[in-house]
Amino acid sequence: MLANTYNPLLVVCSLLVAILAAYTALDMAGRIALAEGRTARWWMIGGGCAMGLGIWSMHFVGMLAFNLPIALGYDPAITSLSLLIAVAASMFALWLVCQNTLPMPRLVVGALLMGPAIAGMHYTGMAAMRMRPGIDYDATLVALSVSIAIVASGAALWIAFRLRQRSAGRFLLRAVASLVMGVAIVGMHYTGMAAAHFPAGSICDAARDGANPAWLALVVIVVTLAVIAIALIISVLDLRMEARTAVLAASLAEANKELAYLALHDSLTGLPNRVLLEDRLAQLVRGARHSKRRFTLMFMDLDSFKAVNDALGHHVGDKLLVEVSRRLRAALPSHDTIARVGGDEFVLLSNVEDATAAADVAQALTRAIEAPFEVETHAVHISLSVGIAIYPDNGADQQELLSNADAAMYHAKALGSGSCCFFEPSMQADVYEQMQLAHELRSAVAAGEMVLHYQPKFGAASGEAVGAEALLRWNHPVRGLLSPDHFIPLAEKTGLIVSIGMWVLDESCRQLKLWHCMGRTGWSIAVNLSPLQFVDDGLVKAVQDVLRRHDLPAHCLILEVTETTAMRDVDVSLTVLRQLRHTGVQIAIDDFGTGYSSLVYLKRLPATELKIDRAFVRQLSHGTEDAAIVSAVIALGRTLNLRIVAEGVETHQQRTYLTDVGCDMLQGFLLGRPMSADAFVEALMPCDAALAATHAR
Template identity: 40%
Template sequence: MREVTPASNAPSTPTVDARQLALALDHSANAILLCDRNAVIQYSNDGFFRMFGYTREEACGRQPQHLLLGTHTDAETIRQLGAHHLAGKPHRADVLGYRRDGSPLWVSVVATPVPAADGTVDCFINVLTDITAAKTHEVLQNKVLDALVREVSLAETMSLICREIERVAPDLRASVSQIDANHMLRIIAAPSLPTALVDYLNGQPVGVGGGICGVAAWRNRPLIVADIATDPLCAAHAGELLSSGLRACWANPIRSSSGQVLGTLAFHYLEAREPAPWHRALVELSLHLCALALEREHTRARVHQLAFYDALTGLPNRMMFTARAEQLLASCEQNGQQVAALFIGLDRFKRINESQGHSAGDGLLRDVAQRMAGVVGTSALFGRQVGDEFLLLVPGCSAVQTAAICERLLGAIAAPLNVGQITVNASASIGVAMYPVDGRDIDTLLRHADLAMYRAKDEGGSGFRFFSLDMNRVAQERVVMEAALREALRGDQLTLHYQPQLCSRTQQLSGVEALLRWEHPHMGSVSPARFIPMAEECGLMDELSLWVLRQACDDLGHWRQRGVPVPRISVNLSASNFDNATLPDQLRGLLQEYHLGAGDLVLEMTESVMLSAHARVLRNLDALHALGFCLSLDDFGTGYSSLSHLHRLPISELKLDRSFVQDIEHSETARSLIVSILRIGENLNKLVVAEGVETECQRQFLAAHGCDLLQGFLFSPALPAPALESWLEHHRGALPAA
């Protein structure tokens, strides 16, 4: 065989001399130590000097722990490191160490044994990496953000922030306070401060007399007190603070995204001192997390108020009233008590709105609600149903006592009131149903009280009536109405009207909403508010919705063929529709039949659909989203909308309920709630559509605050298909091509 010799240009192993190796080690960003078996430093690089401040001469011959350990270094971690070192095993750990000047830092220690020629461990190479910033983010930010995602309570989240601050910076004590409605500071979390001190500081005013945190919140800037014993700002509270072991404090205002001061984050020290540079970086991150948690809580409170309380009167809305009423009835059943259910409706309220304006009408409702609340007392449950209707539940009340309450209510309502430019003597009609005789559940009681109220109205108003069995003829009338609706579905009595939806910025047409209308040959125009609930109750909703979908697709298909520029149609579907397993297939078939795409339809749902726990509803929502349909949440704000549901479900659009839009011009609360909802939509990347826009002032407010789409009488009422075409032709110059 012929021997093969290596090519002359084959790569050779590079050589590194001692000088190059020393330069490489000294330029490393890490601190590198070479220690013998007894953990005595034999060599240190320049990185050790840069990180800790000790020269090579000062380090060699000493053990690392004698140089780097300090007051708050974890002794157990050091013991374990020493044990591994003596055993000749590799080891690593995160340690809170101290520089030569006494300032702390977190380091990652990685110790690698170097074997001798005989296989025994001769020495260790220790690599120390500064992980202060990473440790802060890892320990603090990740845990707090996880708590926010899991919707942990505010107190728990703030306690977590304080504990994690103290874990990465054990030389301080942290506390978080929130400004309450009375402009007082309420301590939310202070896990390491004495309970007596927390009790003493709780409720301090925001201002000069409010101690360190109160002044920081008032000035809206950080405040450092390096020595509590000598600072005049602490004169009033120094005794309590010093007796608790605190010698210095650094208070920082927690600001919202808009700059509003929400509370304070304070670092307390056990010795007189200034904050360390590390603490300044720590407070910047912590303030951001505290602001996130407080803003989340404020949003949650606003949404809760929006969901469960009437924006105009502050009374519980129908949902909250019903929930509390069920609890009250259960308690009265156990105690064998009677309960009076009152349904109160103002007489001729519409005339006041028409003659004096909606703001005057709203003022009347607020005044009347306040008067009635003064009559019913604290033991009764009082709420607003809708419009000019109120609900009242009085426990332990006999029929005779109920009659006396009705008389007092009517008298309070009838007292003169200034409404707009006139003085009126309002009146009301009250219907009464008694538990348990007239019903054993709240829905039955209110339905019977409602019937009795309408009987009182029919008899001239300004009076009250108790429910009686003869009023059940109303139920018989509903049977007739149901038969008429079935006939309307088979005949030619139902039509769709369309209301335009315009982009708030460009005024261009974004789509139209399909609204169902019923014109009966004898009863005339029947309100959807009357026949839609009935259709739900009698099982006609699926058939009715399919008719609406088919008619909407038919109209849109014809418009597309003729070049009429309608971008899309929004169709309202009920909770029962979304619980129908065949809904995706029905919609897919309609799109194919009329040569349309899923993007041509917007499917509107109520909040009850979004909150449904039925697996079939959730599967349908996912299937419709996968097909490309836009899902819209109708009447947002009138029920309980969980942000976690909004985040999880495939909802693309929120429809702001018209009741809030109507209050824009005269209610600061309504304006604040609207802005909150718009920010929710913006942060969750969802379109927001405002319904019921009737005035230029409303339009300007919504547009200025970023509402995407607007619809209402300011632009156009709901129109039959031919009238919509005429409207489009008239506005063609401002509308996009189809």
């Protein structure tokens, strides 16, 4: 037999290549397990090639480490066949470990197929030497090498399946497993090499036309390490991209979750909003209809909230709503749904089935709200009006239940603050009337049903007409002439007040221009601004446009803003009023004395007039508290260089007193009622004649 030796350096290289090949196999298994569809197939092909090349390279480097005292070479075709066997076995292994499960029978079959394939690769590579006479194999060692290949393959498949998922700590486990698998593969190879015996006088036919081992060893090692390194680098880069994608996906999921929450909850109080309420109500109706159960819906509204909001500002009102929502939630079981559906409106869905229990719940809620709230050092007192509807007695679907509970709530408010009211069929007529009126109101301006009446204003000392205040009326085709009390609250609730207010502004200026053309150039017109119109972004431009359109001097237009509206948000009010004053129009503070003005803020308002509210004029007589208030307001106006207008003058005594204490202008039923434009001029003609006669004398 020929004596053989091994190159220690190449033996070590073969071991390192085996360990890297094993790690590549484990990493590829993890990549394929995470991939889907076509991506998974490409990873399997690429991983199988890299892993197969690594195993084959370990085998080939090990053979190159083997030395005989004769010239050696390797047949390229047979050597390539051994490489294909290694790649095919590697792809099979990766496919097997990337299945959803790996039961023991499948693991055994896989090991029995893969082990002989790896051994076949080894012995095919040995055949590439084309020894003559042939290699003499020790049957026992051959069987042992095949057994080692089978056991190593089974262990490798089991480890790869267990470690295919990426998680913390898996890197160290894969490194250890790769070391064990590499040693097993090397052990199989060198056991197979030990089984080979070369008879004396043997010749290697591949030495003449085969590849030269001297440079082939270097090429194989470099190429193999490069392929394995590229595969691992691509895997690492893909892993990093996957990690970044996972972070982005998590951020997107969190953002979507937040958006979904915001879409279904009120941003101020955190309570469910109308969308979520309607969804839960629909589910409750379906469940109750199926199981023949009853449940209660309550519509709630805060009494006096608007006054608090107007007096103390929106920021205080918002904080008050947050505190109200906390109390309501605290007073209810966790499984009940309390939702905010409007500014100060809430809806409760409760599993309570009878009227007595529903009344108890409503009373508990009203008691929870009655206790004073401490909001920014303010002690705020409000109450809760509750309308109650019970399914199915008061409504067979969600819209009917909500509508009927809303109707009951309005009846509760009419009974007084903090009242509760169960729905009754007669209430629906009022709700329908309001809905019908709102529908008709939308087309009233276009249909020409809105009209303006004008109440004259007179100089207190001269008694001469100085202008008028425009007052809106609705000439309803069925109901007749309606005063603002009948439709202005509805217009504000529906938002129509802005477009209606713009029409009033335009029509008032058009009429004033006609009076100017008739020679009444000294007259001015006063127009009331609603709270919604006052905060509308297009107000200033609309005022400028209407003055330009009707060619009116800006000082002839007086815009009246209630004291409450001006004090609602002082900073915003100052900005809007200054912009309006910059156009040249005059500003009147209406209903003065009825709100909660701070003189510190009042003196900053760019107003030109103060209008004393009719409430103080009504009971006016010498020595009364109202007289003292009127005198104080007039003195304040003089100090701030403001004109003082008193409205609601109905008696000669009131007129005389207001004139004596220094009012600049008066208006009221004593001097003239609101009337149409034509009647306005006719009514003032006798006054003009009387004044002319007085001046002539």
